[in-house]
Amino acid sequence: MLKxxxxxxxxxxVIITLFIVFLVLVLSLVTRPEEFLGxxxxxxxxxxxxxxxxxGEILNERGGQANIGIEGIIIISAFFAVYVAEASGSFLAGIxxxxxxxxxxxxxxxxxxxxxRGNQLIAGFGINMIALxxxxxxxxxxxxxxxxxxxxxxxxxxxxxxxxLGSISWIFWAMIVIAVVVYFVMENTRFGMRLKAAGYxxxxxxxxxxDVYKIRxxxxxxGGAIVGLAGSYLSLDYLGVVTRDVAQGRGFIALACLxxxxxDFFLAxxxxxxxxxxxxxxxxxxNLPAAKPFVVHGGGYxxxxxxxxxxLFTLIVFPxxxxxxxxxxxxxxxxx
Amino acid sequence: MxxxxxxxxxxxxxxxxxxxxxxxxxxxxxxxxxxxxGNPAFVFYKSFKGAVFTRIGILQTLAGTTPILLTSLTFTMxxxxxxxxxxxxxxxxxxxxxxxxxxxxxxxxxGLHQLAVLVSAAAGGMLWSIPVAFLKVKRQVHxxxxxxxxxxTALFLxxxxxxxxxxxxxxxxxxxxxxxxxxxxxxxxxxxGPLTAVLYVGILAAFIVYxxxxxxxxxxxxxxxGYDIDAARSAGxxxxxxxxxxxxxxxxxxxxxxxxxxxxxxxLWTVTEELSGLRGVGFMGIAVAMIGRNHPxxxxxxxxxxxTIKTSRFYLQQIGIAPELTDIFNGIIVFSFALPEIYxxxxxxxxxxxxxxxxxxxxxxx
Numbered sequence: 153m154l155k156x157x158x159x160x161x162x163x164x165x166v167i168i169t170l171f172i173v174f175l176v177l178v179l180s181l182v183t184r185p186e187e188f189l190g191x192x193x194x195x196x197x198x199x200x201x202x203x204x205x206x207x208g209e210i211l212n213e214r215g216g217q218a219n220i221g222i223e224g225i226i227i228i229s230a231f232f233a234v235y236v237a238e239a240s241g242s243f244l245a246g247i248x249x250x251x252x253x254x255x256x257x258x259x260x261x262x263x264x265x266x267x268x269r270g271n272q273l274i275a276g277f278g279i280n281m282i283a284l285x286x287x288x289x290x291x292x293x294x295x296x297x298x299x300x301x302x303x304x305x306x307x308x309x310x311x312x313x314x315x316x317l318g319s320i321s322w323i324f325w326a327m328i329v330i331a332v333v334v335y336f337v338m339e340n341t342r343f344g345m346r347l348k349a350a351g352y353x354x355x356x357x358x359x360x361x362x363d364v365y366k367i368r369x370x371x372x373x374x375g376g377a378i379v380g381l382a383g384s385y386l387s388l389d390y391l392g393v394v395t396r397d398v399a400q401g402r403g404f405i406a407l408a409c410l411x412x413x414x415x416d417f418f419l420a421x422x423x424x425x426x427x428x429x430x431x432x433x434x435x436x437x438x439n440l441p442a443a444k445p446f447v448v449h450g451g452g453y454x455x456x457x458x459x460x461x462x463x464l465f466t467l468i469v470f471p472x473x474x475x476x477x478x479x480x481x482x483x484x485x486x487x488x
Numbered sequence: 489m490x491x492x493x494x495x496x497x498x499x500x501x502x503x504x505x506x507x508x509x510x511x512x513x514x515x516x517x518x519x520x521x522x523x524x525x526g527n528p529a530f531v532f533y534k535s536f537k538g539a540v541f542t543r544i545g546i547l548q549t550l551a552g553t554t555p556i557l558l559t560s561l562t563f564t565m566x567x568x569x570x571x572x573x574x575x576x577x578x579x580x581x582x583x584x585x586x587x588x589x590x591x592x593x594x595x596x597x598x599g600l601h602q603l604a605v606l607v608s609a610a611a612g613g614m615l616w617s618i619p620v621a622f623l624k625v626k627r628q629v630h631x632x633x634x635x636x637x638x639x640x641t642a643l644f645l646x647x648x649x650x651x652x653x654x655x656x657x658x659x660x661x662x663x664x665x666x667x668x669x670x671x672x673x674x675x676x677x678x679x680x681g682p683l684t685a686v687l688y689v690g691i692l693a694a695f696i697v698y699x700x701x702x703x704x705x706x707x708x709x710x711x712x713x714g715y716d717i718d719a720a721r722s723a724g725x726x727x728x729x730x731x732x733x734x735x736x737x738x739x740x741x742x743x744x745x746x747x748x749x750x751x752x753x754x755x756l757w758t759v760t761e762e763l764s765g766l767r768g769v770g771f772m773g774i775a776v777a778m779i780g781r782n783h784p785x786x787x788x789x790x791x792x793x794x795x796t797i798k799t800s801r802f803y804l805q806q807i808g809i810a811p812e813l814t815d816i817f818n819g820i821i822v823f824s825f826a827l828p829e830i831y832x833x834x835x836x837x838x839x840x841x842x843x844x845x846x847x848x849x850x851x852x853x854x
Binding site: 220223264265268269270271272273274275277278279280281282283284285286288289292293396400401404405407408411446449450451453454456457460461463464467468 | 520524572574619622623627629630632633634636637638639640641644645647648651652655663761768771774775778810812813814815816817818819820821822823824825826827828829830
């Protein structure tokens with residue numbers, strides 16, 4: 153086992169998969185059957201924003217830029233998706249609005265990070281801070297509600313994919329499709345190769361005739377649009393409400409998936425499932441009889457900590473090798 | 489490679505480039521107010537008049553300076569060590585919880601009690617930064633991810649602590665933590681106002697950080713680590729230890745911010761379930777650290793400025809504007825600090841324009 157832990161990337165995938173199987177087995181033993189199924193489906197639905205944001209951000213980081221503003225993009229696009237959906241009366245328009253605003257913010261970020269040669273951490277965190285104020289301010293000015301707005305009608309929610317066992321959102325399948333498509337583009341097209349070159353070593357990429365700035369801006373914009381879809385899902389489907397911190401750190405959990413997966417799409421989605429499942433486990437624990445005093449006295453706060461503790465725990469327990477290029481997140485100055 | 493160049497550029501920036509982002513912030517806010525159908529000049533006049541030129545406003549601003557200054561020191565300590573430590577929010581909440589526990593449940597003589605409160609809050613904040621330092625040093629996890637996870641954990645942990653172990657059961661309506669005992673409260677400096685002696689603690693902390701960073705050997709090592717980690721390592725500096733030290737001192741500072749917001753903030757002297765007045769102070773500290781160019785002494789002035797913005801929230805509410813406008817303002821300031829190149833380009837463009845004009849005149853004269 154220890155040998156496996158110390159080995160390379162392929163084995164890491166195996167370890168994560170084994171860990172997920174182990175987790176699911178343990179859950180199936182400790183829960184009742186009908187509870188177990190609900191838990192799994194909740195985990196799958198809860199992983200969507202995290203996994204989707206992780207896919208978008210991997211696309212961006214492969215090109216060499218680290219956008220920590222995806223939390224802010226999720227919040228703003230969740231807000232815009234609801235706004236557009238209510239204004240137009242159609243959830244599809246809402247999704248489009250969320251995707252568009254996500255791509256737009258990422259485009260501005262990319263401009264700052266490339267031609268502006270700005271510090272990406274500061275710019276990204278600035279987006280997060282703007283998002284917190286922006287959504288709260290416009291919630292107040294548009295709907296006159298302090299802090300939250302519930303979707304006005306259930307018909308604006310994204311329809312679910314209903315089976316006999318449970319209902320999984322369509323967006324979940326969209327996430328899988330997007331991950332596969334992005335993976336294919338990354339590995340099999342000229343654009344993907346150039347993007348990877350620009351991320352891995354921009355100096356060489358530039359010297360061999362790739363326009364590093366333009367390719368990075370393109371990747372960042374598309375990545376931001378995918379993150380925007382994650383935000384739209386959050387408000388139009390999963391929660392059905394938009395609040396000041398609608399993302400609740402999910403953007404940063406997606407970044408944790410990234411750290412953990414070493415920019416591998418499918419590993420990131422597997423890790424996102426663990427974190428999504430931990431959200432479900434938190435809800436499940438809350439309903440146990442043993443947890444009753446915590447819920448009655450503690451106002452339900454205690455079990456909300458679980459997803460974050462799970463992320464920290466996972467990061468602490470599993471050692472990883474540093475496989476990323478040192479250039480990611482650094483400002484690259486093209487020679488003139 | 490480019491990272492090193494950046495850090496050398498960083499030290500060459502002039503104080504003037506701190507002003508540009510603030511101006512951009514005001515412009516964008518003015519634009520938002522205009523789009524909303526308001527009059528920006530009136531809004532700015534009302535909010536600044538309220539926050540600085542009324543008795544209660546200036547006292548509130550001065551009282552609010554301390555916690556924001558202390559959280560800005562967290563970011564400053566990190567930035568000087570090459571870290572992006574945004575964990576002030578969580579450490580501050582833990583510090584507030586520690587303050588309420590020690591100040592509300594222990595019985596100590598005055599003087600000693602305030603000291604105990606400060607020490608416990610600092611220790612709480614320091615403990616809260618241990619996992620972050622461990623993840624950074626041993627697991628190479630970027631501190632942005634781990635600090636945000638710790639922030640959210642702290643947010644729900646303090647919610648749990650307030651509503652169960654630390655809850656004041658005598659209050660029938662609403663959920664409040666126990667009151668901090670009078671012996672643990674910082675003395676009020678101006679009667680019937682929120683300003684307390686905790687202001688001195690904040691300013692003292694800023695000077696301690698300044699002396700530590702610029703006039704001691706460890707401070708020099710911390711800055712060397714931030715300047716160029718490879719060079720520092722090959723010069724024999726224990727860079728993991730320096731990072732841990734930076735996280736620990738930053739956490740202690742943010743923890744004290746938590747006690748400044750509770751034991752030093754009349755008339756509440758405790759924490760509510762909504763954490764009113766607490767949330768967001770950690771992030772304001774980041775804006776302060778940037779305006780103050782990550783220098784503790786400049787941070788004092790920057791903290792006063794951002795505290796003015798914070799106080800103006802009350803006055804914005806009075807004229808019917810959502811107070812979250814100030815959060816947008818802080819965010820835009822932080823975002824604008826990512827644009828030094830644009831200011832340089834602007835400056836270069838102006839210079840070029842003027843030189844071209846001169847050439848034109850010369851040519852005409854010839």
